[in-house]
Amino acid sequence: MNDIILETRGLTKRYGGVHALEDANFILRKGEHVAVVGDNGAGKSTFVRQVTGVEQRTSGQIFFDGQEVSHSGPLEAREAGIETVFQTLALADDLDVPSNLYLGRELFKFRLGPFSWLDRKTMRERTLEALKTTAVKIPNVDNPIRNMSGGQRQCVAIARAAAFASKLIIMDEPTAALGVQETAQVENIIRGLKERGVPMILISHNLRQVFDLVDRIVVFRRGRIVASLNRDETDGNDIVSYITGVKGGEVSYA
Numbered sequence: 538m539n540d541i542i543l544e545t546r547g548l549t550k551r552y553g554g555v556h557a558l559e560d561a562n563f564i565l566r567k568g569e570h571v572a573v574v575g576d577n578g579a580g581k582s583t584f585v586r587q588v589t590g591v592e593q594r595t596s597g598q599i600f601f602d603g604q605e606v607s608h609s610g611p612l613e614a615r616e617a618g619i620e621t622v623f624q625t626l627a628l629a630d631d632l633d634v635p636s637n638l639y640l641g642r643e644l645f646k647f648r649l650g651p652f653s654w655l656d657r658k659t660m661r662e663r664t665l666e667a668l669k670t671t672a673v674k675i676p677n678v679d680n681p682i683r684n685m686s687g688g689q690r691q692c693v694a695i696a697r698a699a700a701f702a703s704k705l706i707i708m709d710e711p712t713a714a715l716g717v718q719e720t721a722q723v724e725n726i727i728r729g730l731k732e733r734g735v736p737m738i739l740i741s742h743n744l745r746q747v748f749d750l751v752d753r754i755v756v757f758r759r760g761r762i763v764a765s766l767n768r769d770e771t772d773g774n775d776i777v778s779y780i781t782g783v784k785g786g787e788v789s790y791a
């Protein structure tokens with residue numbers, strides 16, 4: 538039985554002369570939660586953008602759920618069952634919460650050629666359900682999200698991803714801008730996803746969070762994967778020495 542949900546082989550992305558991602562061989566198993574850590578500029582977000590098809594890779598292969606894939610964009614990745622919370626939020630300011638949750642996958646009462654009728658009632662009901670399961674508190678989902686705090690907006694993005702994720706969820710620094718309580722909420726959402734068996738890639742700078750939540754930690758450094766360690770077989774100091782290059786690479790004097 539193939540228990541691998543995502544695998545990359547030799548995944549490489551260059552921006553002109555910048556080697557943002559070099560020869561990344563990455564494996565994620567079904568049900569597994571993996572953290573991706575590394576210094577700023579290590580290539581973590583670049584990795585996510587290649588896997589989700591936001592950008593086209595320079596070289597390498599991506600296998601998802603047993604098949605080689607080449608997603609042409611995040612919508613296609615979504616249709617394949619991959620939900621992503623990008624580091625820079627992809628929300629529509631002018632729209633309310635239900636419209637944001639259903640952005641790009643609206644429900645219709647009917648569609649006939651150019652004529653369509655949005656099923657706002659169902660979208661709103663399901664939005665409230667999704668928010669309930671994630672314990673995210675939004676006072677009024679009918680307000681445009683531009684009026685919401687950064688934390689609330691982030692929670693909407695996370696609730697959206699958690700509600701729709703079927704095969705894989707990727708979160709790129711989801712709690713970087715959040716307060717203590719909001720962070721705790723997001724961590725509960727992540728625990729719920731683990732219980733549901735949804736595999737996850739969590740990019741985070743917060744080592745406490747990483748050690749609390751994931752099964753395995755993958756360290757990126759200067760565009761390369763330099764370590765993959767089971768949570769129980771490593772500790773914070775060990776991870777930091779890989780992040781800084783004391784271990785697993787040349788010693789950095791920078």
Ligand SMILES: Nc1ncnc2c1ncn2[C@@H]1O[C@H](COP(=O)(O)OP(=O)(O)O)[C@@H](O)[C@H]1O
Pocket residue numbers: 552555556557575576577578579580581582583584
């Ligand atoms: N669109 C881009 N054009 C040029 N260089 C980029 C682009 N995006 C990222 N980079 C560079 O690629 C490297 C990896 O960046 P990034 O993936 O954002 O790192 P991380 O998410 O780990 O902080 C950095 O050197 C960054 O400056």
Ligand SMILES: [Mg+2]
Pocket residue numbers: 581582583624709
């Ligand atoms: Mg990043």
